[in-house]
Amino acid sequence: MTTAKDLFIIAMDLKHSVGQGDLSLALAGAELIDLIGAGAVAVDGDRIVPVGRPPLDDRFLGEAAAALARQAPYERIEDWLWRRGRDLSAAYQVALVEEGELKPQRSSRLSFGSKSLEPVDTPARRRAADRWKEMEPVLTALAAVVGIDDERSSDDIDLDGEAVTIVVAAVHDAVMELEAVRQRRTIENAAFANLWRGP
Incomplete structure (x- = not known):
């Protein structure tokens, strides 16, 4: 299993409501850290x-790895x-169901898409679960970024290596940007609704 799959399983195991957009960004970050x-x-x-093509x-x-830009100036994180x-959490959900790691549940507080x-x-x-219990730094940091772990901030976690720290910070910034977009849309929708309602 990879960090991304572990993160997805932890998100479901803890029955914590996580936005699919937030989780997709964190999964992409987890993949990059594993690469x-x-x-x-x-x-x-x-x-x-890209520095090599190890067997994965x-x-x-x-x-x-196949999707990496392989020519300078390369891609920004x-x-x-x-x-x-983009839609990565949905792809992981499908794959984990196919692999027998997830199963339908009759009643659940946490729903990904239309299925529980x-x-x-x-x-x-x-x-x-063992990685989570041991508070493995990368898994814990990514979980904190998407709000799975309300008690910790990704800033409080000592990550191993500058590259990993940069990736986690980029995931945090992307999640914050996504939240800002959500809030802006909510405000715009409310203003539009008020306009149609009239005085």
């Missing part, structure tokens, strides 16, 4: 620099998060 760990990419300032035994990481993150799902008790779920 850094695998030696597939390096971070140069705010750019993602995960379909999503393989897709992420923020741009990568938005591009790679819950994690199956598998080795992957136990591994994700």
